[in-house]
Amino acid sequence: MSRTIALTGATGFIGSILxxxxxxxxxxxxxxxRPTSDRSHLRATCVKWIEGNLEDLDSLRRLVRNVDAIVHCAGAVRGVSEKQFIQVNVEGVARLVHAAVEQHSLPRFLLISSLAAREPHLSPYATSKRQAEETLAAAAGDMFWAAFRxxxxYGPGDRELLPLFRWIGRGIAPVLGSEDARFSLLYIDDLAEAVLLWLQHGSCKASVFELHDGQPNGYSWKDVIDVSARLHARRVLHLKVPEPMLRLLAGLNFMAAKAMNYRPMLTPGKVREIRHANWVCDNTALNQEIGWRPQVSLEEGLRRTLR
Ligand SMILES: NC(=O)c1ccc[n+]([C@@H]2O[C@H](COP(=O)([O-])OP(=O)(O)OC[C@H]3O[C@@H](n4cnc5c(N)ncnc54)[C@H](OP(=O)(O)O)[C@@H]3O)[C@@H](O)[C@H]2O)c1
Structure with missing residues (x-):
């Protein structure tokens, strides 16, 4: 057996670690x-590159030819319109699954979805991640598949949470969510370990699995700031960003992105995600299915990230 994997999103934060x-x-x-992708940080690793993108079925056919497994990690995480998210996250999955099920010997298929898919009404991103899971489930046929949520x-190379941890290092902690909101976190190496275990596991139930670092009931903003402050060994000023101000900033950014044609992270939809009260996960299903247990605590993960 060749043990070859087709991987998408390898130039991104999660995909490069995977x-x-x-x-x-x-x-x-x-x-x-993609021809425009920055692959410099992966130059040393022995990857066979297939030029193309999720919009190009022929490149996806070349990508999945004779592979044992597909890990689909590419995705749009920034954008203005629902259409932009759907085109990449849903239609991309549809094309990739189409190419996969054409194979003589069916590969197994792992979709890196997102916990956001649990609350699809919150944002165009969340809607697209839920629809991507549904598209995979509907089109997979006899192919083994799973979606990780x-x-x-976070971890080295992350562009979304690292700036927040750096601000805390400077003594200022912007608090974007509400005080009683709870959320889970996951260190990148634990996610990579879960992917490896799933790939090695013989037969798996086709299903959607949540993943987090195992902290019961997750964290509050204060918990995360306290751990970061302890690591930085400094007092940190909690700067609460009122929801109306966050919404205003997101609205301005959204309009600027439309006018200047860039893909924004902070949008009204992202604010609804950030302000959502419960992003706490449950690992039970994945643990029972493949025996995965996360190893890296928040304190250890932050130490490695900030190193
Ligand atoms: N980061 C998180 O906290 C988190 C949490 C839950 C789920 N996820 C999911 O994990 C996946 C990866 O996230 P990330 O944080 O690593 O994002 P990222 O750093 O922005 O990476 C996104 C990757 O997708 C590729 N991509 C985007 N559009 C594409 C297209 N049309 N055709 C081909 N490739 C395309 C990008 O290629 P280029 O290099 O060419 O741009 C890049 O390799 C996403 O599906 C995201 O929804 C992320």
Whole structure:
């Protein structure tokens, strides 16, 4: 058996760590790459690059030819319109599954979805992640598949949470969510380990699995700031950003993105995600299915991230 994986999103934060850990575990990787992608940080790793994108079915057919498994990690995480998210996150999955089920020997298929899919009404991103899961489930046929729903993932190379941790290092902690909101977190290496275990596992139930670092009832903003402040060994000023101000900033950013044609992270939809009261996950289903247990606590994960 060739033990080859088709990987999408290998140039992104999560996908690049997945690529390294899969290679270390002995898998051969063929990874989808757009001509515009920055692959410099992966130059050292032995990846066979397949040029294309999720809009191009032919490139997806080349990507999945004769592979044992597909890990679909590419996704739009920033955008203005629902259409932009749907085109990449839903139609991209539909094309990739289409290419996969054409194979003579069916590969197994893992979709890196998101906990956001649990609350699809909150944002165009969340809607698209839920629809992506449904598209996979409907089109997979006899193919083994699963969708992972990680909560917020952090680690070296992350561009979303790292700025927040850096601000805390400077002594200022912007508090964007409400005081009583609870959310789970996951260190990137634990996600990579879960992917490896799922790939090694013989037969798995086709299902959607939540993943987090195992902290019961997750964290509040204060918990995270306290852990970061302890690591930075400094007092930190909690700067509460009122919801109307956050909404105003998101609205302005949204309009600027439309006018200047860039893909924004902070949008009204993202504010609804940030302000959502409960992003606490449950690992039970995945633990029972493949025996995965996260190893990295928030304190240890932050230490490694900030190193
Ligand atoms: N980060 C988190 O906390 C988190 C949590 C839960 C779930 N997720 C999910 O995990 C996945 C990866 O997230 P990330 O944080 O690693 O994002 P990221 O750093 O922005 O990486 C996104 C990846 O997707 C690729 N991509 C985007 N549009 C594409 C297209 N049309 N065709 C081909 N490739 C395309 C990008 O390629 P380029 O390099 O060419 O742009 C990049 O490799 C996403 O599906 C996201 O929904 C992330």
């Amino acid at each position: 690529a390294s850990s899969l290679i270390n575990a002995g898998w051969q990787i063929q990874a989808l790459v 990680p909560c917020a993932v």
